[in-house]
Amino acid sequence: MSGIGLLRLSAVFGALRGQDGRAAKRLPLLPMLPHDLVLFIKSARTDAKVERLRRDLGSRAAFDATYRESNDPWASASPRYRYQWLKYDKLIALLPRKNFGRALDLGCGLGLLSQKLTQRADHVLGIDIAPAAIDIARQRGAGFSNLAFESGDILDLSPSLNGCFDLVVVADVLYYLSPLDGGALEAIVKRIADLLTPGGTCLLANHFFFSADRESRMSRRIHTAFSDCPRFAVTSEHRRAFFLATLFSERTDTIAA
Numbered sequence: 001m002s003g004i005g006l007l008r009l010s011a012v013f014g015a016l017r018g019q020d021g022r023a024a025k026r027l028p029l030l031p032m033l034p035h036d037l038v039l040f041i042k043s044a045r046t047d048a049k050v051e052r053l054r055r056d057l058g059s060r061a062a063f064d065a066t067y068r069e070s071n072d073p074w075a076s077a078s079p080r081y082r083y084q085w086l087k088y089d090k091l092i093a094l095l096p097r098k099n100f101g102r103a104l105d106l107g108c109g110l111g112l113l114s115q116k117l118t119q120r121a122d123h124v125l126g127i128d129i130a131p132a133a134i135d136i137a138r139q140r141g142a143g144f145s146n147l148a149f150e151s152g153d154i155l156d157l158s159p160s161l162n163g164c165f166d167l168v169v170v171a172d173v174l175y176y177l178s179p180l181d182g183g184a185l186e187a188i189v190k191r192i193a194d195l196l197t198p199g200g201t202c203l204l205a206n207h208f209f210f211s212a213d214r215e216s217r218m219s220r221r222i223h224t225a226f227s228d229c230p231r232f233a234v235t236s237e238h239r240r241a242f243f244l245a246t247l248f249s250e251r252t253d254t255i256a257a
């Protein structure tokens, strides 16, 4: 997200919040408070670090090293920042059915969204490229009987997963995949469609700041690739501060391309 945009928002929220901070309690729908800006700054630093490491080590080792150095590199689990928690709740609220059979959280990180998905699915599997993230996700999710985690790369998923999931969630992951040019993005979209049961649901969510920054434009490109795939029909699209979420259903009326 652009720094200038964030600073403007911070000023607006700061003014709304008032000197003593009490007004914030009367504005529960504000997406973020001024100190939530730190979350975005931390995330941008982590992204830059992953990018540097990836050039030398490759994706798996780069993400793994990042989680080994800080067990919460995107500060997603910190109670200090409410933005990420609100976002997870909003994503869960968008789901079109009360209950799903098997759900998959692709690029699950620490498994925080996976945990929330257990309220809406009989069984949830979280997959992440970083074994260190999976270790932490397993520890954090030990109390959930219907939750499991596995290490794996979205670009190299086992064919045994095909047709297994009524719901696939992909939140803030695909813009880390490289390369995403040529037909690579289209191939990833088809691979995700393969994971679904006929008519299954895919929830795609990515950072979005009114297309004002490079990352938002990439998010738009990713969502468009899903919309353009004949295997998916768009069920609904939701722009929220500061993410874009689209729900797709796997089309049962097309022959797999």
Ligand SMILES: C[S@@+](CC[C@H](N)C(=O)[O-])C[C@H]1O[C@@H](n2cnc3c(N)ncnc32)[C@H](O)[C@@H]1O
Pocket (backbone or CB within 6 Å): 059, 063, 074, 076, 106, 107, 108, 109, 110, 112, 113, 127, 128, 129, 130, 133, 152, 153, 154, 155, 170, 171, 172, 173, 176, 177
């Ligand atoms: C910003 S975090 C998002 C985590 C989680 N989806 C959430 O919303 O809290 C991005 C995650 O994508 C994972 N990731 C990146 N490339 C991946 C790949 N090729 N396959 C699986 N996971 C990947 C990273 O390890 C990291 O945990």
